[in-house]
Amino acid sequence: MSVKIDPNLMKDLKAFGMKDANKCMHCGNCTAVCPLSTPENPFPRKIIKYAQMGLKDKILQSPEPWLCYYCGECSDVCPRGADPGEAMMVMRRYLTSCYDWTGFSRKFYTSERFELVAISIVAVLVGLALWIFHGANPDMEHACLNTVWPAPAIEIADIIMGTILAFLLLSNTYRCFLFVMGDLRKKIPLDIYIGQAKELLTHFLTQKSFGKCEDRTQWFVHLMIMTGYCTVFLLVVVFLAGGIHVIGLSWDKIMFQRDVIYPFFHPVRLLGYYATFAILYGTTYAMIGRLKKTKAPYKNSHATDWMFLMLLQLTTLTGILVHFGRLLDWPMITYIIYVIHMMVAIPMLVLEVPFAKWAHLAFRPVVIYLMGVKEKYYQDQKG
């Protein structure tokens, strides 16, 4: 079997943030210390070796970058300062761009200017759309968002956005499946895929593998950001985009843009408060960590890491201000902050979900699930 070498691979990876991987002398300390490395899927040394040798195809087929949760234990023990944890993070960026058939992800990750321009264009388009399509008679006595942007129009826009995002993310996830499973995917019976499905949900919801790492704070912070974000996503995108009709609610009871504020102990309001707290806690912890650089995972920050945290935190802060504007019944201030809120939140959704950091939410549990499928298949073959 011939092996294809890509002599420019390391140069390419540098564009995704690779710095010190060439210092690796293959002592194996990192793999020995990694709590998530297994004899079947050893890492991170193997992946660094692939990168040094230009084995692009091997990297494309590798599940290992998705099995790493970036606890940084490997980087702490590396005698050469090769930062293997960061190398795994770079691989996730690189693989995300390889799975993405549009080519957008590659540009987003490799050009800070492109990233800034893309976010700015989407933000300006959102602002313009809210300006052009605002209602004819906005209520200027009470903070009443539905008089400025009627709920049915917002829901239609949300359904269109949700459908496009789902299509992009699912098609990229399917490409991830093709790369990781290769020809083996055709040999594995469907009942094994179905039988392992609960593992997919468990890993998605609990990130339980991360719990094996020594630094439990990192796992907790990761879990807070993930659950906070997923709660908001569920409330805004899923419930708003058609969910309200499935459960038989009408426009005036719409989940997201609803002018009657829920009572304090209503589940939707409590979930909103949980998401706000979880995201603010997680993003603040990560931002302080990146500024102080005290832990290995925070020592090397890529521009997209900062952009992701800033968009998430700004979305949450402007969301809090909109909430207070409505509670205090200040119409004009509420409407202005709402526009700013949407100009931050929508670029984050549109660009991060299918093309960047939020795509990890799909790829990682899917790959962990597929490794379980493979393991079960091989066990059945032996038994």
Ligand code: SF4
């Ligand atoms: S510990 Fe450092 S030098 Fe040793 S194999 Fe890992 S990355 Fe290479």
Ligand code: SF4
């Ligand atoms: S960062 Fe943690 S999980 Fe990732 S390879 Fe290093 S030790 Fe393993």
